[in-house]
Each structure stands twice: as C-alpha cells, then as structure tokens.
Amino acid sequence: MSHADPGADAANEPRDQTLKFLPKFDSAGLLTAVVTHAQSGEVLMVAFMNREAVEATRETGIAHFWSRSRQSLWRKGETSGNELRVVEILVDCDQDALVVRAEPAGPTCHTGARSCFFRRLEGDTLVRVNS
Amino acid sequence: MSHADPGADAANEPRDQTLKFLPKFDSAGLLTAVVTHAQSGEVLMVAFMNREAVEATRETGIAHFWSRSRQSLWRKGETSGNELRVVEILVDCDQDALVVRAEPAGPTCHTGARSCFFRRLEGDTLVRVNS
Numbered sequence: 001m002s003h004a005d006p007g008a009d010a011a012n013e014p015r016d017q018t019l020k021f022l023p024k025f026d027s028a029g030l031l032t033a034v035v036t037h038a039q040s041g042e043v044l045m046v047a048f049m050n051r052e053a054v055e056a057t058r059e060t061g062i063a064h065f066w067s068r069s070r071q072s073l074w075r076k077g078e079t080s081g082n083e084l085r086v087v088e089i090l091v092d093c094d095q096d097a098l099v100v101r102a103e104p105a106g107p108t109c110h111t112g113a114r115s116c117f118f119r120r121l122e123g124d125t126l127v128r129v130n131s
Numbered sequence: 132m133s134h135a136d137p138g139a140d141a142a143n144e145p146r147d148q149t150l151k152f153l154p155k156f157d158s159a160g161l162l163t164a165v166v167t168h169a170q171s172g173e174v175l176m177v178a179f180m181n182r183e184a185v186e187a188t189r190e191t192g193i194a195h196f197w198s199r200s201r202q203s204l205w206r207k208g209e210t211s212g213n214e215l216r217v218v219e220i221l222v223d224c225d226q227d228a229l230v231v232r233a234e235p236a237g238p239t240c241h242t243g244a245r246s247c248f249f250r251r252l253e254g255d256t257l258v259r260v261n262s
Contacts, residue, residue, distance in 0.1 A: 016242055017242075019250070019256050019258070019259075021252055032163055032177050046228040089252040090249075091248065091252055092247040093240050093241065093244070093249070094247075097247075097248075110147075110224065111148075116224045117221035119150070119221065119222045120219055121219075121221070126150045126151065127150070128150075
C-alpha cells in the first residue's frame with residue numbers, strides 16, 4: 001500500500017483518481033485478490049493474482065489465481081469443482097488490490113468450510129465460527 | 132497461499148486444523164489483512180501486517196499495518212484520525228491472511244471514500260460506485 005504516493009500512469013494521472021484500469025503489481029508481479037460472496041458479502045478467501053490470472057479471470061468469468069507455493073496459474077475449482085463465478089470486480093484506490101464478488105459453486109475452503117476464515121482469534125487461541 | 136500444503140507447527144499440527152494462532156508470514160515477513168466494516172461487512176481496505184503490526188493491533192485494539200512503501204509501522208488514522216477499532220479478527224486456513232472486523236472512525240480511504248474499493252471494473256474502465 002502506498003497511500004502517500006498512489007502512483008501514476010504514463011500521463012501522470014494518479015491511480016487513485018483515474019477511471020483507467022491500471023493494476024499495480026508488486027515486486028513479485030502480484031496483487032491481492034479478496035473473494036467475497038456476491039450475496040452475503042462474506043469474505044471467502046484471499047489469494048494473489050499476477051497479470052495472467054487477472055486476464056484469465058476477466059476473460060472466463062471464473063476466478064484464477066497465482067499459486068505462490070506451486071508457482072503456477074491456478075483456476076480455483078479445477079480439481080474440486082468448487083469454482084468461483086465472478087459477478088463483479090472492485091478495484092482499490094492504488095489499484096494493488098481487488099475485491100472479487102463471486103458466486104461459489106461449493107465450499108470455498110479446501111477444508112470443506114464455506115469460507116477460509118472459519119476461526120476467530122480469541123486471546124492466543126482460535127475458536128471455530130459458523131462457516 | 133498453499134492449499135495443498137498448509138504448513139505445520141513444531142508439533143506437526145497443520146495450520147489449517149490447529150486452534151493455535153500460528154501466523155504465517157511470507158518471505159518479506161508479511162501477511163495480508165482485509166479490513167471489513169463490523170456491521171455491514173463491506174470490505175474497507177486491504178493492507179499488510181508484519182509481526183509487530185499484528186501484535187500492536189492485538190494490544191491496542193486499533194488496526195496497525197506495515198507500510199511497504201515507507202517500510203515502517205503504520206497506525207491507521209495516526210494523522211487523519213480515521214482509526215479502525217477492532218471488533219474481531221478472523222484467521223484463514225493457512226494463517227497467512229486475517230480479516231479484521233472493525234468500526235471505522237471515519238472514511239477509511241485516503242481519498243475520503245468510505246471504502247478504498249470505490250470503483251468497479253467494467254470492460255477496460257472503472258466506474259465509481261456508491262462509497
């Protein structure tokens with residue numbers, strides 16, 4: 001995040017004011033994608049996208065990510081079937097994060113939970129929440 | 132994200148099953164923090180936390196982040212007054228992302244928008260949404 005200096009495009013139009021889509025990838029070529037449930041607004045998962053993943057997501061309407069551990073493009077649901085159909089993409093001020101509002105075909109988390117955020121921090125321990 | 136190998140603590144208890152808080156910082160020492168409005172659930176901003184920011188947030192109840200551009204700890208609202216009072220922290224499966232449910236003292240975005248996600252992607256352009 002660079003709230004003090006949100007960056008500018010070639011025409012010096014700041015990323016936080018322009019109506020051009022100028023995604024800002026970090027030094028590893030990634031931006032952050034937050035997937036929310038299109039109806040409930042619940043945060044389902046957080047992952048990363050490189051330029052290829054952003055383009056694949058826009059072209060197919062199905063969320064794609066970049067797997068940092070496998071170093072490969074990852075179409076969410078390609079093995080589980082639990083894909084994420086994109087309803088809308090929101091872009092943040094400095095264009096280094098996206099909110100992907102999606103319709104999940106099933107549980108989003110690999111654990112079978114509806115959301116990856118199925119635990120709440122309480123003191124030094126985690127407590128399962130209804131997910 | 133490492134959905135295939137969510138990592139384990141010293142006792143080989145996987146991060147996605149344990150009820151221990153074992154935050155997983157990336158190679159830059161950071162994890163992702165998604166701030167949502169405690170009442171509406173709206174995503175307000177996305178930023179990064181290092182261990183110090185996680186601890187400061189837990190100790191004070193006010194969201195702290197690590198500024199990648201300034202390379203310094205950042206107490207959101209320290210200049211604007213628009214701090215984020217933490218209501219609850221959710222932890223994802225592999226413990227490399229947090230959802231911080233918060234009560235914002237004012238607009239979260241430095242642009243004055245309620246949320247940093249005040250534009251929607253439509254084709255190749257952005258459209259302002261009500262925020």
